[in-house]
Amino acid sequence: MTLLLEVQDLSVTYGSFKALNGASLRVEKGEIHGLIGPNGSGKTTMLNVVCGFARARAGSIAFADARIERLPVHRRAAMGLGRTFQGIAVFSELSVMENVLVGLHLRDSQSFFRSCIPFLGQAAELENQQRALAALKWAGLEGSTAVPAGTLSFGGQRMLDLARAMVATPSLLLLDEPAAGLNPNEVAQLAAIVREFRARGSTVVVVEHHLKFVMGLCDRITVLNFGQTIAADTPDKVQKNPAVIEAYLGPDHVSIDAH
Numbered sequence: 001m002t003l004l005l006e007v008q009d010l011s012v013t014y015g016s017f018k019a020l021n022g023a024s025l026r027v028e029k030g031e032i033h034g035l036i037g038p039n040g041s042g043k044t045t046m047l048n049v050v051c052g053f054a055r056a057r058a059g060s061i062a063f064a065d066a067r068i069e070r071l072p073v074h075r076r077a078a079m080g081l082g083r084t085f086q087g088i089a090v091f092s093e094l095s096v097m098e099n100v101l102v103g104l105h106l107r108d109s110q111s112f113f114r115s116c117i118p119f120l121g122q123a124a125e126l127e128n129q130q131r132a133l134a135a136l137k138w139a140g141l142e143g144s145t146a147v148p149a150g151t152l153s154f155g156g157q158r159m160l161d162l163a164r165a166m167v168a169t170p171s172l173l174l175l176d177e178p179a180a181g182l183n184p185n186e187v188a189q190l191a192a193i194v195r196e197f198r199a200r201g202s203t204v205v206v207v208e209h210h211l212k213f214v215m216g217l218c219d220r221i222t223v224l225n226f227g228q229t230i231a232a233d234t235p236d237k238v239q240k241n242p243a244v245i246e247a248y249l250g251p252d253h254v255s256i257d258a259h
């Protein structure tokens with residue numbers, strides 16, 4: 001297996017508070033990798049630093065064999081790093097299709113400039129519409145392309161957010177709590193979408209509190225606690241790891257309930 005992302009000894013401080021304190025994360029190309037840990041353990045901070053939304057005080061980040069910790073957000077995105085954010089982030093007045101097209105233009109500056117040139121622009125726009133439609137089919141939204149995004153259900157909006165992140169086919173997609181607030185059917189649909197995305201060649205890191213979802217979906221899982229990496233292993237081994245059990249449930253418990 002090839003290492004796609006290697007985060008080493010990462011430290012992030014807010015004032016005197018250490019949100020990350022020497023944390024590490026190793027993600028192999030082609031895997032679905034879970035990033036879990038109790039509230040406030042540093043999961044979102046890790047995603048923010050990998051994408052360039054937050055700066056580390058110390059540590060290194062290698063992505064596809066290049067050191068990226070000093071690169072701005074847009075350079076990292078152009079290298080194939082994509083992400084979603086906690087909560088819902090769709091443009092509710094725009095149609096479902098327009099939401100995905102915005103995602104394409106934001107990530108691909110060339111497609112924006114091509115779209116400004118007649119003929120070339122028409123071809124580029126058609127290509128973009130086809131890519132957007134394919135992503136919407138993926139997310140089960142092909143029947144709702146023309147409706148305003150704000151009229152979709154909560155779960156529908158989450159799937160749209162996912163389609164918008166996937167349309168640029170990032171080589172590494174970071175998902176921040178994608179299952180939060182979804183019903184069991186939607187969680188199953190989400191798992192199928194993420195697997196399909198991986199089957200088409202992408203690598204996924206998923207931050208989640210929904211342990212059953214993570215344990216069933218991920219090839220390997222990294223566990224953070226108080227800004228440090230306390231485990232990195234298969235779901236089976238992580239669930240039996242005493243340090244992980246203690247971090248989640250305190251010293252008197254014997255297992256993690258992933259149900």
Ligand SMILES: Nc1ncnc2c1ncn2[C@@H]1O[C@H](COP(=O)(O)OP(=O)(O)OP(=O)(O)O)[C@@H](O)[C@H]1O
Binds near residue numbers: 017037041045
């Ligand atoms: N911009 C900030 N300023 C100050 N403190 C912050 C900031 N961002 C995060 N923190 C703190 O850093 C710690 C780690 O936050 P982070 O959001 O990374 O944790 P998390 O594991 O994603 O938590 P959760 O599971 O609750 O989303 C928390 O204590 C949080 O309050």
